[in-house]
Structure formats: C-alpha cells, structure tokens
Amino acid sequence: MLINFFFCSNSYSEEKIEIININKPIYIGTNQSDKVLITACNHWVLNSRDIIDIFNLSIKHDDYGEINRMYYWLPCEIRGRLMYDGIEWSFVINAAATAMWMSNDKEIYWGCNKKACDNFFLLPYDGMR
16 A cells, blocks of 8 residues: 655655555553443544545644643554655554654654544544643
C-alpha cells in the first residue's frame, strides 16, 4: 500500500510523503473491562487517504509536553510506516487527535485541532474543556 501526497510544512515547501503501511488499531489500555472503548477502538478505521488528511491538517508541536497539555489521550492507536523526504518514519496515531513520527533518535509530534479533523478520531480535540 503505497500512496503519495504533497505535504506543506511550516515553510510552505512541498515535500513528498509515501504511506508504506498501516496496521489495525490496537487497544493498549490495562482496563479490560471498558468494553465500550475496546469495541470502539477495534472498529476505528483510518485508510491511507485519512492519514494523509490528518497530517495535512495537523500542526507540529515542539515536544510531547505540549501534546500532553493540549490534548486528551486514549489507550487506542494505529501504527504504521511512511517515507518523508527520503527518511523512513514509524508513526503512531492516537484516537484522541494526536500523532507522533519516530525515526532513529528523532521524534515529531502532531496535533489535529481543526474541526475538519473531528471525524477521524474517537475523541476529537476540544481544547480540553
């Protein structure tokens, strides 16, 4: 599954991204009695086009602390791999509107806080209200 798209960075240059693979969602929580969340997680689906849209809509954050202060977290995530600017990255998309790219010792944090992001996540961004 290889999909290309153009990604506008903060400097407005277009860079090519290739989605290499997407894994099924996984519930990573310790509370196995939360059947509603486990079921929702297992039925959460993002395809390549959705992931492209998520990264196009998301903003970069400097560190995980920013993500932790501004967004919720759910024990449900979708993992995969992508190629960006000639570098292969692993990605994790959390069901609460955040994502992270990892490659070697580098990490990039993303938050999807626009209204257009809402349909992609189990818990959309609400400013932690």
